[in-house]
Amino acid sequence: MANNKSSKKRIEIAERNRQRNRTYKSALRTLMKRCFTACTSYAQEPGDQTKDVVQTSMSAAFSKIDKAVKCGVLHRNTGAHQKSRISAAVKKAIEPAAAVG
Template sequence: MANSKSALKRIRTSERNRLRNKSYKSAVRTLMKKYLQAVEEYAASPTPENKAVVDQRMSAAYSKIDKAVKRSVLHRNNGARKKARLAKALQQVASAS
């Protein structure tokens, strides 16, 4: 147990930040999975409707990644790497068809 007021405050702050970071990271992972699933569906049947879904999911994932980077939940290189992997997944589907 902490011995000083500042240590107690630091514990509370760390817990709050941990929960916020966990929430952002979880949301990023969820949106990435949804996007990759949409890309697979688009690869199976490349229709304009599926392309629109892919674009919408990509936008949502990029937005959440950028917000996580802005709030220092993710390092900027980590965010850039995640976005590059998402773009690469779509690029591979586009080049295959």
């Protein structure tokens, strides 16, 4: 346990930051999973409505990733890696459907 005032304050600040980072990462994982789910549903059943869902989920995930990098929750290379994963999944889902349809 902390012995002086400043170290107690640092412990409180670290806990506050940990909670904030945890909520950011949780929301990020949720948005990424939602995007991947939308990609698989579009690949199974292509259509304009599902394509819009894919695009909106991708842009929401990109936005959250950029904000997390800006706040320092994620390293910029990690953010770039995750954005690359999402865009590759979207491209893979949309390209074959465009060739067929």
